[in-house]
Amino acid sequence: xxxxxxxxxxxxxxxxxxxxxxxxxxxxxxxxxxxxxxxxxxxxxxxxxxxxxxxxxxxxxxxxxxxxxxxxxxxxxxxxxxxxxxxxxxxxxxxxxxxxxxxxxxxxxxxxxxxxxxxxxxxxxxxxxxxxxxxxxxxxxxxxxxxxxxxxxxxxxxxxxxxxxxxxxxxxxxxxxxxxxxxxxxxxxxxxxxxxxxxxxxxxxxxxxxxxxxxxxxxxxxxxxxxxxxxxxxxxxxxxxxxxxxxxxxxxxxxxxxxxxxxxxxxxxxxxxxxxxxxxxxxxxxxxxxxxxxxxxxxxxxxxxxxxxxxxxxxxxxxxxxxxxxxxxxxxxxxxxxxxxxxxxxxxxxxxxxxxxxxxxxxxxxxxxxxxxxxxxxxxxxxxxxxxxxxxxxxx
Numbered sequence: 494x495x496x497x498x499x500x501x502x503x504x505x506x507x508x509x510x511x512x513x514x515x516x517x518x519x520x521x522x523x524x525x526x527x528x529x530x531x532x533x534x535x536x537x538x539x540x541x542x543x544x545x546x547x548x549x550x551x552x553x554x555x556x557x558x559x560x561x562x563x564x565x566x567x568x569x570x571x572x573x574x575x576x577x578x579x580x581x582x583x584x585x586x587x588x589x590x591x592x593x594x595x596x597x598x599x600x601x602x603x604x605x606x607x608x609x610x611x612x613x614x615x616x617x618x619x620x621x622x623x624x625x626x627x628x629x630x631x632x633x634x635x636x637x638x639x640x641x642x643x644x645x646x647x648x649x650x651x652x653x654x655x656x657x658x659x660x661x662x663x664x665x666x667x668x669x670x671x672x673x674x675x676x677x678x679x680x681x682x683x684x685x686x687x688x689x690x691x692x693x694x695x696x697x698x699x700x701x702x703x704x705x706x707x708x709x710x711x712x713x714x715x716x717x718x719x720x721x722x723x724x725x726x727x728x729x730x731x732x733x734x735x736x737x738x739x740x741x742x743x744x745x746x747x748x749x750x751x752x753x754x755x756x757x758x759x760x761x762x763x764x765x766x767x768x769x770x771x772x773x774x775x776x777x778x779x780x781x782x783x784x785x786x787x788x789x790x791x792x793x794x795x796x797x798x799x800x801x802x803x804x805x806x807x808x809x810x811x812x813x814x815x816x817x818x819x820x821x822x823x824x825x826x827x828x829x830x831x832x833x834x835x836x837x838x839x840x841x842x843x844x845x846x847x848x849x850x851x852x853x854x855x856x857x858x859x860x861x862x863x864x865x866x867x868x869x870x871x872x873x874x875x876x877x878x879x880x881x882x883x884x885x886x887x888x889x
Contacts, residue, residue: 494835495648496575497766498743499586499758501751502641503593503604505567511603511869513610513639515566515617520596520604524560558589560596564624565616565639569593569604575648579837583759590755591881605872606675606758606879608641608690608750611858612868613681630726634697640690641751643673643758645765646743652709654773655737655744659712660705660782661772663790664809666734666748667797668824671817672845673749673761674801675854681868687801687855688750691794698724700732702790705782712737734794744769748794753854753879760844763837767828774831783809801855802848818849 507514559572571589576582593604616639618624628635649655674687686692694700699719706712716731725731728739734748746765752758793807796814800806802821805814810823825832825842832838851857854875861874 494577495766495770496577497582497648497762498575498646499573499582499589499762500644500646501571501573501586501589501593501606501758502563502643503569503571503590503751504607504610504639504641505569505597505602506605506872508598508601508603511872512612513567513614513616514602516597516600516602517562517566517569518619519600520569520593520602521560521562523599524592524596558585558592560592562619562621564619564627564635566619567610567614567616567639568641569596575646579759579763579835579840582762583755586755586758586762587881590879594880603872603876604880605875606641606751606753606755606854607858607872607875608676608688608854609679609693610639611678611681611862611871626726627730631697638693640676640693642690642694642747643749643751643761645746645749645762646738646741647746647766647769649742649744649769649773651742652712652737654776655742656706656709656712657776658744658769658772659703659735659737660707661775661780662735662744662746662768663702663705664783664785664793665768665824665827666702666746667790667793668806668820669746669761669764670748670750670794671797671801671806672764672821672848672853673752673757674798675750675753675858677855677858678862678868678871683859683862686799687803687853688798690750691748691798694732697730697732699730701734702787702794703733704787705784750854753857753875755879756844757848757853760841763832763835763841764824764828764845767831767835767837767841768824770831771828785809785812801853803852803856821845821849 505514505517561570563570571593573585573589576585597604618628676688676690677683679689719725735746738745749761802817806817806820808815808820832841858871861871864870
């Protein structure tokens with residue numbers, strides 16, 4: 494079983510007003526101080542505390558987590574450890590959210606799994622040298638960029654296998670975006686999109702689907718051509734929807750929104766892992782990737798961003814719009830041999846069905862907002878669903 498890990502970008506909000514709060518650096522420094530002094534983060538609460546009965550047997554998160562800054566002060570990123578099972582991954586995601594929320598609470602905030610800000614506001618750049626260079630380079634793009642994604646790393650044997658995987662998973666990335674969609678609002682306005690994060694993110698010049706590469710050499714040549722233009726300042730700014738990691742022997746799938754529900758986040762990661770394994774097996778069997786151009790995939794992804802699971806998605810089998818449940822069923826059928834082999838098929842099927850029936854985070858955000866037209870209600874609901882409860886106060 495391939496190991497897989499999740500990086501979650503989380504919004505930092507004021508603990509009282511629920512408005513975006515420029516406290517990401519302070520939260521990270523607090524977490525680093527705790528780690529340096531050996532202070533233990535509070536354990537993740539029982540799996541049933543927020544989301545009902547656990548869909549997977551409780552399991553400890555393996556390895557350690559890292560809390561890091563992101564581009565803006567109003568966000569933090571949790572880098573989770575490599576995991577082997579879906580149960581481990583769910584525990585790791587929950588524990589990572591505990592770490593982030595504890596650190597945010599220490600500076601007067603909360604960490605919440607929202608992919609864009611529900612309330613109006615203006616983000617504040619983290620004053621790191623690289624981020625300053627990026628802001629000078631892209632101007633308003635950086636000034637407005639406050640989005641939170643769900644990044645999944647899956648182990649690959651080498652770069653050739655990694656590129657073969659990228660070439661074969663690309664047609665399914667719009668479906669993953671639709672299942673994760675959790676960003677209908679943009680600074681106080683309903684965007685009309687299920688994932689407006691993806692639209693904002695797509696303004697950056699290297700974001701989006703790629704053509705079929707065919708080899709690691711072709712992948713590197715494409716990167717070099719782009720870097721020579723001076724548009725991306727470094728290879729870290731090659732923001733493809735899925736790419737080879739520059740730091741780890743992994744494929745990194747970056748297309749999704751951060752999910753409100755940690756169960757959804759873990760299942761999305763399991764889908765990515767199964768997709769990578771399926772693609773690698775097909776490559777070894779000599780099956781070529783689908784001959785779908787990047788322009789077509791961009792249109793497919795736009796539709797997924799616009800409607801999520803509440804509209805039609807493009808079927809990779811036909812290239813035409815079909816009901817979201819039909820296209821999701823195509824994906825699950827493709828992945829069934831691997832999911833069954835990993836013992837994850839029943840749980841993944843169940844959670845995907847729940848997302849299709851009840852909606853992703855985007856629908857839930859709109860429902861919460863509709864009650865009183867108050868952005869704070871959306872934040873409170875997201876905290877209730879996605880962030881473990883605080884540890885009880887010690888007796889006086």
